[in-house]
Amino acid sequence: MLKKQFLFLTTATAIFTVGTIQQSAQAAVLALNDDNSTAAFEAGDASNPGNSGLIFWTVDNTNHLFQNQYWYRIGSTNGESAINSLNLIGLTQNHAASNQLTATYGGNGFEIALNFKLDGGTSGSRTASLFENIQVKNTGSDNLDFHLFKYTDFDLTDNGGDDTTNINNGIAKQFDDFTLATQVIAPTASHYQVAAFPDILNALTDNLPTTLTNFSTVTGESSYAFQWDFALESEKTVSITNSTFLQPVPEPTMTLGCLIGFAGLGIFSRFRHSHNRAVKS
Numbered sequence: 333m334l335k336k337q338f339l340f341l342t343t344a345t346a347i348f349t350v351g352t353i354q355q356s357a358q359a360a361v362l363a364l365n366d367d368n369s370t371a372a373f374e375a376g377d378a379s380n381p382g383n384s385g386l387i388f389w390t391v392d393n394t395n396h397l398f399q400n401q402y403w404y405r406i407g408s409t410n411g412e413s414a415i416n417s418l419n420l421i422g423l424t425q426n427h428a429a430s431n432q433l434t435a436t437y438g439g440n441g442f443e444i445a446l447n448f449k450l451d452g453g454t455s456g457s458r459t460a461s462l463f464e465n466i467q468v469k470n471t472g473s474d475n476l477d478f479h480l481f482k483y484t485d486f487d488l489t490d491n492g493g494d495d496t497t498n499i500n501n502g503i504a505k506q507f508d509d510f511t512l513a514t515q516v517i518a519p520t521a522s523h524y525q526v527a528a529f530p531d532i533l534n535a536l537t538d539n540l541p542t543t544l545t546n547f548s549t550v551t552g553e554s555s556y557a558f559q560w561d562f563a564l565e566s567e568k569t570v571s572i573t574n575s576t577f578l579q580p581v582p583e584p585t586m587t588l589g590c591l592i593g594f595a596g597l598g599i600f601s602r603f604r605h606s607h608n609r610a611v612k613s
């Protein structure tokens with residue numbers, strides 16, 4: 333315990349410059365900033381499972397994210413825990429509100445290091461990217477039956493009710509009329525799920541072991557998750573990356589959609605015309 337505290341204070345004073353972290357490891361919201369984009373990361377605060385991890389991500393002043401967080405489980409008998417319920421043993425950012433940060437959590441026989449890098453686009457472009465790397469290291473002598481969950485709740489263009497989400501071949505796409513979010517993960521997940529909100533959040537916060545269902549498409553208020561199951565040997569590290577891109581819904585897609593719509597109406601009209609004639613004759 334003393335060693336952990338010492339490590340924490342050393343990290344905080346040597347690298348970190350935002351004062352709040354020394355007051356309480358349980359309440360630390362850090363900003364990430366780059367060009368047209370800002371995100372906020374709640375590193376601690378285990379009191380509200382829906383309010384930890386990344387808690388917003390704006391692009392050109394429009395927020396698209398409600399939550400982006402990791403849960404884990406060891407073995408297959410208990411429920412999952414959010415990583416911010418672990419001890420926060422390191423929180424590093426070169427300077428306040430720079431575009432990168434790393435949070436390190438210590439558990440019983442393992443450590444989790446989570447690294448974010450935000451890459452905003454030019455002002456008005458409505459594009460931005462977020463790169464995440466999460467490393468789970470077995471620091472003990474026993475092998476760990478590890479289950480890691482990445483949970484994402486976009487509410488695109490400030491409203492999740494008109495969003496459609498689909499996961500296909502390990503790529504999650506969520507869109508409304510204005511914004512497209514694409515998330516690419518590596519390595520391939522063991523399981524995934526798209527569900528109406530808050531089904532997945534409830535599954536990750538109950539007391540039962542959860543295996544995601546591989547359900548792939550939902551329209552309306554929703555969130556999604558990926559699950560990696562792996563055997564983590566002593567002293568070994570598993571690394572998982574996620575790249576997420578926000579962009580405007582491409583205009584050509586909308587135009588093509590309109591053309592298909594008009595063409596479809598034309599065909600329907602002709603069909604109905606000939607059908608009516610056939611019935612009448």
Ligand SMILES: [Ca+2]
Nearest residue numbers: 488489491508
């Ligand atoms: Ca929306």
Ligand SMILES: [Ca+2]
Nearest residue numbers: 535540541542
């Ligand atoms: Ca569960």
Ligand SMILES: [Ca+2]
Nearest residue numbers: 486487492554
């Ligand atoms: Ca949502």
